[in-house]
Amino acid sequence: MADGRIRALVEAIHATPTQAVLYLSGGASQALGYLMSIPGASNTVLEAIVPYSRTSMIQLLSKIPTQFVSKQTAEDMALLAYNRALKLSKPGLSVVGVGFTGSLASTRPKQGDHRFYFSTRTSDRLWVSSVTLSKGLRTREQEDKVSSHFLLKAIADACKVSATFHPDVNETEVPDECEKLFDEDEELQQLLNGEICMKVYPFSGHAPNSERKIILSGSFNPLHDGHLKLLEVATRISEGVPCFEISAINADKPPLTVPQIKERVEQFERADRNYL
Template identity: 30%
Template sequence: MPIEHIFQIHRSPCKTVLAITGGGAEIIGELLRHGSGSATLLDAVVPYSTDAMDRFLGRKPEKYCSEKTARLMAMVAYQRALGLSKANEFAGQEIIGIGATCKLKAENEREGRKHEIHVAIQADCKTGVSSLELTADRTREEEEKIAALLIFNVLARHCVVSEIDLSDVIETGEGKNEEVIEKYEFVSRPVGDLLKQRKISQDNNYETLSMARINLKEPEAFEEPGEPGEPEKIRLVFPGSFDPCHRNHILMAILASEKLGEPVHFEISLTNVDKPPIDFISLNQRLDSLRIHKNENFMGGICLTNAPLFLQKADLFPDSTFIIGADTFNRLFDAKYYGGTVNIPAILKHFKEKNIRFLVFHRKSTEFCINPDVPELCEIVSLDEYEDDGTSSTEIRRKCENV
């Protein structure tokens, strides 16, 4: 790749962490071999084994080489870049994370094995991914070069540097089907800032909390005009990942709204306790699954937060009732869920001080583990009132991936 393009990237106000697995790692050498690499590269990691990938992501991915895994890698890289760039010396710099996962030609590989490259980028208000399936017969070295070039182009585009024309190395046109497929999602500044506001406050033992409201009347709008949040007007909250929202979620929301006479506000925390934050492509997919119900009577709105724990949600939504399932209820009053850092009396005290109640729905094959001090905070909806058909978001995602 042209040296002048490398130096143009180094002159851009961009600081990045690269995470690469399966191929394309030579891009690291290209960025460093000519000098001035520290102007761009904060860190580079190559979690090549499955154990290394699991540790890097903090979880075992559904697939090691996929668009989704590339986005997870980019998000972890972005969070690492934020952590490395907090010093004043990086003021004014643009922070990004890039994740790349590849499945390239291997010795004695099975017949029909797909060769694919997925490169994702995570910035403060943008998630993007470029995917390429290689169908022509090439050497491993040739495929490695293509992977490195695709990673370079994703970085170059963000730095407003000319991309390298891939038409000389991939086969397109009549009878050829090698094509770079791209997806990008952008969010407003208040939503992007939710991923950055992770400073530990002196008053609390957890992150500074924030919230952004979704404007359901405008499909592309991620916050309402004026001051975001207004939690004092929200009385009924349904927290969840909604990946995607499905039949059981909606039945729970309808019944809760009828019982309490309040509209339901769905809450999604972009940050998680034990998983990478939600990227903006995944976020928009989840929002789409909720937006289709925007005109129904039970719908109050959608709130995005950086509050993964219910203790934190209680601070954002005081004087509210939370809609939860039996499995969440069991974790909620289990000290292990909080890593042993709090005890049950402290949890109960916090919820009582914030005037929080819980509307708990039975789930199939889930037994309640009820602490004797808990019932006064809860109303349990029996299976006689609510029919759980066993539908799960995980099963829906698996079916969609197999289509």
């Protein structure tokens, strides 16, 4: 059972308009338990996967990682989770991808460190941290609890929620943190590079009341009344959130440049229309 501080933090996370996909391996299982057992989980958790076996992790990453427990693997997991969250989330809501990989106490003594890496990815931020625990100080369950507390704090931070507790660690178990911030141009370049699957511009200014999207794709060069009326008619026929999708990469045409994408997006902003 979660104590009062953990419960309050998870309730605050559930109260935010941020939805998450979590990929966890080798620890932090109690964090998922906290998120799922405290009411409001459906507001936050879109999907949670535990790629625990070697084969499962390889299939998730679509590659054999240099190290299964590493900073790079945590970042890769968070990015995959972020892209998955973009596809599963309600239109216009912010999303976070969460990755965790750890090597904690087991049934047999380990030669290496007891350590874990965890990462969160949002539209404008990649954050990663690592913690090396003192060997022999805790049981596996206790190490899992510590890693779960660190992960919950990271999720809260990504949801812009202030955590009022600190994980119970000693002075040598200091987290090593790294942060990368992205501006709009960098995010669009990531889109063109295939690192992220989409960038969402929610111009409507109100929360969607449907998970279903009605999408009109095109180059929109330029946006005209025919496009607007076509999507308007579609929303009369079928219920859903109306969205436009600019095809940044087209099989029959050269990819758009970042300035071209921004120029076309501005058309929808002036028209006060949703864009996906």
